Amino acid sequence: MAKKTTQIAIYGKGGIGKSTTTSNLTAALSKLGYKVMQFGCDPKSDxxxxxxxxxxxxTVLDTLREKSTVNAHxxxxxxxxxxxxxxxxxxxxGVGCAGRGIITAVELFKQQRIFEELDLDFVIYDVLGDVVCGGFAVPIREGIAEHVFTVSSADFMAIYAANNLFRGIKKYSNAxxxxxxxxxxxxINAPYAREIxxxxxxxxxTRVVEYIPRSVTVTQCELQGxxxxxxxxxxAxxxxxxxxxxxxxxxxxxKTPEPLSVQDLREWASRWGDYLLALETGSVKPEYSANL
Structure with a gap:
């Protein structure tokens, strides 16, 4: 009997470092002895x-455009x-649904039972997280992924995208x-970033799984491909x-998260904005943030 493959989806706003984080996670899992597949789900295909x-x-879609029948291998x-x-x-x-690649590729791999054949420990889906599209919701909506993680910085738009993801997870959690x-x-480098x-x-x-600092080491390595x-x-x-x-x-x-309403999220962000401005001008002390 084939072992159970754990399928994980990692979402995040475009440009937040999601693919960088995912690829390093995949590489680290492989070095820990696990058999891993990384499934890129961004139309940029990078x-x-x-x-x-x-x-x-x-890509899967490019290959299917060239030939009607494709062996997943x-x-x-x-x-x-x-x-x-x-x-x-x-x-x-400018043509078609950006999430179509995910739907098509997942169906192809399911039909050919590739995960079982390769005896994988983990399949990690790297999914664009700031586009509202049914295709990008497939790993969540259809329960393909067992666990979802989101990559977010302390920037408002990254948190806004994460909160939207939470709304989607909650919507489909009962189905x-x-x-x-x-x-x-x-x-996460500035002290206030971790607090936010x-x-x-x-x-x-919900919870933070890991705090990842910004590092020039990452840039140096990526420039080497x-x-x-x-x-x-x-x-380090x-x-x-x-x-x-x-x-x-x-x-x-x-677990099922409890997303903030749009109004609550904006009010929360506004309070943090006021605090950071006051912190910069020296009118409050850092420990004041605990009272936000």
Missing amino acids: STNTLRNGSYIP EVIFEGFNGVYCVEAGGPAP GGALLGGVIANS IDDFVSRTK KTTIEAAPDS QAKVYFSLAEKIAEHKDS
């Missing part, structure tokens, strides 16, 4: 680049340390949809990614 020395791979490519890389792809610019594992807090994220997860009844795990395995940043991977590997209990 999720797996740093797992393959910066190179692009043919034709769109699976080997990456760093034996990880499996797949890019769902998207339609031609067998995926539940939330937690927030991966990215680019901590306050947000407290109010939405590699993950930090591959190019700088002994760095790599240790953070390994810590995240260990926590994800051990994670079992996901």
Whole structure:
């Protein structure tokens, strides 16, 4: 009997570092001894680049446009340390649904029972998180992913996207949809950034899985077309990614979040904005944030 494959979806606002985080998570899990597939679900098709020395791979949709019948193995490519890389792809610019690649690719892999054949421990879906589209909701809505994590910084638009994701998870939670594992807090350097994220997860009844600082090491490695795990395995940043991977590997209990209403979210953000301005001008002390 094949082992159970844990399927995880990682969402986040475009540009927030979601693919960087996902690729380093995939690389770290592989170094911990797990068999992992990373499934890029962004139409830009660049999720797996740093797992393959910066190179692009043919997408599922591109391949299907060239031929009517596709063996899933034709769109699976080997990456760093034996990880499996797949890019769902998207339609031609301005034509069709951007989420169609996810729907088509997932159906192809399910029909051919690829996850069971490869005996995978983890499939990690890297999904664009700030586009309202049915295709992007597939891993949540249809319960394909067992656990959902969102990458967010302390910036308002990243938190706004995370809160929208929480709304989607809650909507489908009673119909067998995926539940939330937690927030991966990215680019957390300033003390107030951690406070903002901590306050947000407290109010939405979720948790922070890992705090990831902004690091020039990541940029240096990506300019080489590699993950930090591959190019700088002994760095402080790599240790953070390994810590995240260990926590994800051990994670079992996901829950339904309690998203804020749009009005409550804006009022919450406004209070934080006032506090940060007062902090900058010196009219309040840092510990005041506890009273927000």
